[in-house]
């Protein structure tokens with residue numbers, strides 16, 4: 051009898067596999083770091099072969115850690131870094147170019163062209179998104195225009211496009227299934243979130259043949275079966291969702307108005323807005339959260355490009371810490387930043403500013419500034435960016451957010467979580483299982499395969515671990531917010547073509 055569900059969580063910095071039992075406990079976990087390639091300033095790539103190999107190897111490792119085989123898996127769910135774009139040859143299965151990662155800025159000028167043509171409103175109306183290099187459509191177009199022979203092959207129907215979920219399903223099913231789910235499709239700038247299909251006008255606008263596109267399915271159904279990867283066990287692949295939407299599901303934000311914030315490489319705050327797409331007045335994104343049993347749920351999203359990655363930069367760029375976990379202790383050596391503000395616009399600014407040309411800035415440096423002040427300002431920068439998003443989310447929806455559920459790697463920092471509660475003035479709630487992304491994917495797959503009867507069976511598995519309550523002087527917080535807003539303004543439109 052199958053006792054477990056496997057979640058494959060393919061993130062920006064690592065591939066992870068987690069195995070859940072029927073009570074929602076994590077029984078096994080394996081993780082492998084993913085190499086980042088920066089071929090030019092502003093470009094970020096991953097090797098699709100490494101993504102696939104690492105994802106299979108962690109799945110096998112997670113099974114062997116608890117001595118089970120694929121035959122004991124009731125199903126597998128996939129969740130992934132979104133927008134990251136792979137184009138491969140349908141016949142050989144070989145990618146024609148590296149995966150272009152969501153953070154990659156090479157298509158910024160093209161996205162400006164779209165804006166200058168007055169197309170922002172059309173794009174926003176159909177897709178819920180901004181004209182920004184973040185999304186997949188412009189990345190596909192770049193590959194077709196720059197890889198020798200790619201456009202011709204695409205026009206002959208020989209190429210396939212996929213976000214990382216599609217790429218993994220294609221590989222898992224031995225090239226039999228070319229599919230994505232609605233949540234991933236809604237991040238491409240090519241998907242009509244009202245009609246829930248690829249938009250012909252947008253495909254034409256970006257010169258992308260429709261034959262490249264995967265079939266769009268719901269987030270919880272059996273898409274196909276694993277062929278060889280798990281020792282011949284034909285495990286059903288039964289759940290797919292983009293990592294941020296999966297985290298919203300895993301945090302059990304199932305009711306309209308519930309909000310979660312995931313602190314990974316970037317930071318992504320999502321609010322469940324129910325069965326209708328909610329269009330923001332403040333440049334938040336409208337996105338499909340998930341679709342199951344014929345019902346579509348939408349979300350409002352604030353995407354922040356640099357969060358935990360700021361701490362990695364303290365480690366790799368500045369060398370002032372050995373690991374991200376050390377940022378906490380270093381920052382605690384001082385009681386405040388000594389007037390230092392750090393805007394981590396390394397790859398531009400996402401919501402709600404959407405400035406592709408903003409760049410990182412530290413302001414307020416003085417002779418007394420130490421690495422401890424910088425570490426504290428770095429942690430504060432993550433919390434300030436979250437504050438900017440939460441404020442406009444409340445404004446947009448006219449809803450008061452009463453608590454923030456948090457997860458992701460950097461939510462492990464107690465100092466960051468306390469700073470966050472102090473700045474927002476609301477409780478920050480960290481659950482027992484902060485692997486919400488994987489939990490969400492497992493739930494979607496477990497529901498599709500009947501491993502769990504219904505959502506009520508799993509909703510009770512979510513539990514609080516720690517609540518961070520606001521304790522700062524609100525007056526102080528108000529002054530700091532004004533200084534932060536000033537610093538953000540100064541970082542804007544810095545980079546030139």
Ligand SMILES: Nc1ncnc2c1ncn2[C@@H]1O[C@H](COP(=O)(O)OP(=O)(O)O)[C@@H](O)[C@H]1O
Pocket residue numbers: 061062063064313314315316357358359360361362374375376377378458459460461462463
């Ligand atoms: N103990 C910690 N304290 C603060 N930040 C951490 C800690 N552990 C990991 N991080 C940060 O979390 C991020 C990775 O989180 P993760 O959820 O795995 O992200 P992703 O899915 O984007 O790969 C890294 O950017 C890292 O800096």
Ligand SMILES: O=P(O)(O)OC[C@H](O)CO
Pocket residue numbers: 060061062063130131132133152292293294314315316
């Ligand atoms: O891999 P993560 O957790 O940084 O998430 C990346 C997002 O999906 C990008 O939109």
